[in-house]
Amino acid sequence: MPNQPVKFETPAPALCSVPGSDGRFRNYTRKLRHDLVKFRFIYIMLIPVLAYYILFSYIPIYGVQVAFKNFAPGLGVKDSPWVGFAHFETFFKGPYFTRTVGNTLIISLYSILFGFPAPILLALLLNEAGCSAFKRTIQTVSYLPHFISTVVICGIIREFTASNGLIGSLITFFGGTAKSLLIDPSMFRPIYIISDVWQGIGWGSIIYLASISGIDPTLYDAAVVDGAGRFRRMAHITIPGILPTIIILFILRLGGLMSVGWEKIILLYNENTYSTADVISSFVYRKGLLEQNYSYSAAVGLFNSVINFALVMTANAVSRKMSDISLW
Amino acid sequence: MVKHRSVGEFSFNLVNYLFLFLLGTVTLYPLLYVLFASVSNPTLFKIHDFVILLKPLGFQTDTYRLVFKNAMIVRGFLNTTFYMICGTCISMFVTFLGAYALSRRGYSLKRFFTFIIMFTMYFSGGLIPTYLWITQMGLIDTVWAILLPNALSTYNMIVMRTAFDAVPASLEESAKIDGANDFLILFRIMIPLSVPTIAVVGLYYAVGRWNEWFNAVIYLRTRTLYPLQLILREILITGSAESMAASAAAGSAEELTAVRELLKYAAIIVTTVPILFVYPFIQKYFVQGMMLGAVKE
Numbered sequence: 044m045p046n047q048p049v050k051f052e053t054p055a056p057a058l059c060s061v062p063g064s065d066g067r068f069r070n071y072t073r074k075l076r077h078d079l080v081k082f083r084f085i086y087i088m089l090i091p092v093l094a095y096y097i098l099f100s101y102i103p104i105y106g107v108q109v110a111f112k113n114f115a116p117g118l119g120v121k122d123s124p125w126v127g128f129a130h131f132e133t134f135f136k137g138p139y140f141t142r143t144v145g146n147t148l149i150i151s152l153y154s155i156l157f158g159f160p161a162p163i164l165l166a167l168l169l170n171e172a173g174c175s176a177f178k179r180t181i182q183t184v185s186y187l188p189h190f191i192s193t194v195v196i197c198g199i200i201r202e203f204t205a206s207n208g209l210i211g212s213l214i215t216f217f218g219g220t221a222k223s224l225l226i227d228p229s230m231f232r233p234i235y236i237i238s239d240v241w242q243g244i245g246w247g248s249i250i251y252l253a254s255i256s257g258i259d260p261t262l263y264d265a266a267v268v269d270g271a272g273r274f275r276r277m278a279h280i281t282i283p284g285i286l287p288t289i290i291i292l293f294i295l296r297l298g299g300l301m302s303v304g305w306e307k308i309i310l311l312y313n314e315n316t317y318s319t320a321d322v323i324s325s326f327v328y329r330k331g332l333l334e335q336n337y338s339y340s341a342a343v344g345l346f347n348s349v350i351n352f353a354l355v356m357t358a359n360a361v362s363r364k365m366s367d368i369s370l371w
Numbered sequence: 372m373v374k375h376r377s378v379g380e381f382s383f384n385l386v387n388y389l390f391l392f393l394l395g396t397v398t399l400y401p402l403l404y405v406l407f408a409s410v411s412n413p414t415l416f417k418i419h420d421f422v423i424l425l426k427p428l429g430f431q432t433d434t435y436r437l438v439f440k441n442a443m444i445v446r447g448f449l450n451t452t453f454y455m456i457c458g459t460c461i462s463m464f465v466t467f468l469g470a471y472a473l474s475r476r477g478y479s480l481k482r483f484f485t486f487i488i489m490f491t492m493y494f495s496g497g498l499i500p501t502y503l504w505i506t507q508m509g510l511i512d513t514v515w516a517i518l519l520p521n522a523l524s525t526y527n528m529i530v531m532r533t534a535f536d537a538v539p540a541s542l543e544e545s546a547k548i549d550g551a552n553d554f555l556i557l558f559r560i561m562i563p564l565s566v567p568t569i570a571v572v573g574l575y576y577a578v579g580r581w582n583e584w585f586n587a588v589i590y591l592r593t594r595t596l597y598p599l600q601l602i603l604r605e606i607l608i609t610g611s612a613e614s615m616a617a618s619a620a621a622g623s624a625e626e627l628t629a630v631r632e633l634l635k636y637a638a639i640i641v642t643t644v645p646i647l648f649v650y651p652f653i654q655k656y657f658v659q660g661m662m663l664g665a666v667k668e
Contacts, residue, residue, distance in 0.1 A: 074479065075479060078478055078479045078480070081478075082475070082477070082478040084552050084553035084554060085471075085472045085475050085478055085553055086472075086478070086480075088468040088469075088471060088472045088553065088554075088557075089468070089469070089472045089484060091464075091465055091468060092465055092468055092469035092472065092488075092523070093484065095465060095519075095522065095523050096487065096488060096491055096523075098508075098519075099501070099519070099520050099521075099522075100491040100495060100496070101487075101491075102496075102504050103495065103496025103497070103500040103501040103504050104494070104495070104496045104500070105496075105500075106496055106500030106501075106503055106504050107496050107497065107500050109499065109500060109503065114503070119507075120503070165394070168387055168390060168391055169391065171383075171384075171387050172387060172388060172391060173384070177388070177391070180395070181391050181392075181394065181395045183651070183654060184395045184398050184399055185394065185395065185398055186654055186657075186658070187398065187399070187402070187647075187650065188398060190578060190582075190646050190650060191402075191582075191643055191646070192581070192582035192584070192600055192603075192642070192643075193582070193584070194582075194584050194600045194603050194604045194607065194608070195600075195603065195607075195639050195642060195643055197607070197608060198603065198604075198606075198607030198608060198635065198639055199401055199405060199639065201607060201608060202405075202607075202632070202635060202636070203401070209401075209404060241397075241398065241401075244394075244398075245398065249658055272379050272380065272383075273379070273380060273383045274383070305498075306585055310604070310608055324498075327497070327498055327499065328498060331498060331499040331502070332498070332499075332502060332589055337499055337503065340498075340499050341497065341499040341500060344497035344498055344499055344500075345497060347497075348494060348495065348496075348497050352493055352494045355493055356493065
């Protein structure tokens with residue numbers, strides 16, 4: 044028994060005539076087998092977990108190759124004819140490229156422009172509210188929309204923006220002409236963004252409030268003694284205090300720039316609003332599942348996945364650098 | 372100087388409280404409107420010009436009676452409850468196993484497995500390859516297409532792993548000395564000591580299950596398998612006639628259109644009430660969970 048560790052650590056040439064061949068290999072598999080027996084329960088536990096990832100993550104990744112083929116359901120993935128980058132070319136040169144990529148970028152950027160500062164603002168204001176009962180009530184109320192399903196949110200939007208809905212009637216009341224807002228392409232993005240902010244502002248403020256609670260209270264005391272008013276204190280203590288959190292979250296948010304989810308878009312758009320509403324993911328859904336143009340939409344989807352991957356990896360790396368810097 | 376400061380403070384406070392109050396109102400009002408509309412009298416609702424509702428217009432519960440008489444909605448309710456309970460159990464079970472295994476130290480393949488699991492958070496096959504594969508597996512139009520594909524959330528598993536990491540190693544070691552194997556350690560030590568995190572993760576899964584609808588759209592064909600959100604989507608969004616017709620017909624055509632509108636509102640309330648009901652209790656856990664996940668970033 045005591046000899047065994049020595050056996051593992053002895054370099055291969057001492058055991059065998061050929062360096063780097065049989066000796067090393069035998070050491071590794073023996074070590075592995077030993078490991079599998081020693082930790083057998085852990086490996087057993089991992090079986091369902093790994094089966095899940097293989098079945099629902101890695102096999103689909105293998106299936107991504109349909110983007111480079113002309114997939115025919117009868118032939119299957121392996122036997123469908125290879126076409127290389129043909130579908131990608133069709134997409135890049137076609138009429139939908141500018142529209143989908145443009146909409147994805149525009150909706151993302153607007154979403155960041157309005158949706159990113161809103162929770163920060165709410166956190167700052169909540170922090171300044173003295174009465175804790177009031178504060179907790181507002182907080183609880185503000186988290187509520189986060190738990191409501193997308194279908195319900197879009198249903199409410201549809202009802203309210205109908206020509207005789209709540210918003211339509213308000214428009215008539217103020218002298219305008221009522222019409223169904225969801226048919227108007229120019230209204231799609233405002234409706235989408237505003238409802239996103241409505242749903243996310245409360246939930247998003249949680250992390251900023253947590254960050255604010257980490258600020259040293261003696262800083263505030265010192266500021267009061269120095270005669271700083273509310274605004275001054277907020278501007279010079281609170282905001283700089285949570286600035287690292289803001290920066291990191293902002294960078295991570297940028298990592299999702301080309302990733303706009305299809306669920307809400309699909310529930311709200313219609314043929315009239317494709318020009319402003321159709322994003323890459325909803326395009327993939329429509330072309331692939333509704334029109335059964337599998338290979339083409341898989342190519343568009345792969346294009347999106349690769350770009351998202353690159354963006355997220357970059358954003359994660361940058362934010363890690365940032366948090367290293369900010370942890371002084 | 373003191374007077375000047377206190378006036379500034381006072382006005383700041385006033386504006387702040389006002390703004391926060393306004394925010395709370397704007398957040399709550401759409402839901403209140405839906406609630407009021409759902410119990411209002413259809414004819415009164417139709418002829419009412421100024422549509423801002425501050426209270427229901429004539430109280431009646433007939434709309435709800437129609438909702439509950441709608442066979443599709445009841446079916447959807449049962450289905451979603453089933454998906455939620457089964458789905459959460461499956462998810463929790465696999466999450467326990469994965470989180471425990473990933474929190475153990477010393478086995479040689481740990482790094483490799485951790486990497487291939489984390490990688491899936493950044494890159495996936497995409498909608499079409501996943502759909503084609505699930506079709507090929509023969510899961511289309513079965514409950515498994517709902518229960519299995521998104522069963523395991525890597526993020527939730529990492530949160531649970533963090534909780535298991537926090538259990539003192541000495542407990543595990545003394546259990547090992549007493550001859551316990553990993554399964555015993557997981558179920559008798561780790562889980563009982565991590566109940567708050569388990570509650571959070573369980574609730575994340577459960578709420579996700581209640582609200583999910585997209586997998587049902589693409590994988591299900593048989594209407595009797597439809598979850599509640601899908602039925603709701605038909606009623607609210609695609610305006611499919613079938614779901615509406617399943618309700619008892621009202622009187623005149625005008626009445627019917629008025630009832631139809633209020634039916635949508637009542638359906639929304641019925642679908643959301645379960646969540647709203649448990650909301651005050653789960654809210655605390657979700658906020659905790661959010662912090663748990665964030666701290667690890």
